[in-house]
Amino acid sequence: MKVRVRQEGACTIVSIQGSADVGASPALRDALLRAVDAGATRIVCDLSKTDFICSDALGVLITAYLKAHGRGGFVRLANPQKRLRKLLETTRLDHLFDVFPDVACALKDA
């Protein structure tokens, strides 16, 4: 898994490429929570190239969401592929996160 963090205006884009499995979730936690702890509150996770997410990694996304939300911000999910969309539906996390078809849509009104 590769995590790339970049800034786009007021938003932080976190691109997760590959498998966010149990072996990779510490790196995801490190990258995502470091951004949040550094003050990022408007975060878009680009899942277009994410092929797997375990519950541990979902927990990282939720922790980031709670921290950002607590400061008036958000964590949005962009372009999850079909298996991840289904996973978000199964866990009902699509009711917690706003899910967008792509990063550009997620950045609108951000």
Place this chain on the structure above:
Amino acid sequence: MPPSLPKEGRGPSVPSRPTETHDAAGWIEEVLPTRLTAIRESERRVLARLAALGYGEDHCFAVRLAFEEALINAMKHGNRMDPSRQVRLAYRVSPERVEICVADEGAGFRPDCVPDPTVDENLQRPCGRGVMLMRSYMDEVIYSANGTEVHMVKYRANPVRGFPESGRRC
């Protein structure tokens, strides 16, 4: 029948790497140290067997997810990340089904008492989704009476819930 996984007491030593044995019924048994990084190595071996038998990507995704969740639960919640404890894994992959058994050395739990992570008041909890995911993505999930062992089955003929099998192979 799966091999009897739970062992009374603890073994004399915990291996630093998974150790693997085979039996005549086709079960492959491994003993894993309680270390999350040990999961990936075993997972690769299981998924390689699915790929060799031509299982589709949706089935591979489902088995991978349930496999990880079972082992994470065994290490984190069962063995409480105690490095002196081990996790016993057994799996059997045939053209018709995938069977996975995971046993930990913890005190056990009652899976039916795990709060439902999909209800609104639990959606913000960062953990507690493992059992639900295993049940959602496998066709059978059976716990031993004390909850220290789980036996899961995924049938090839059954599509993964929510997906018509794409036909693409993993």
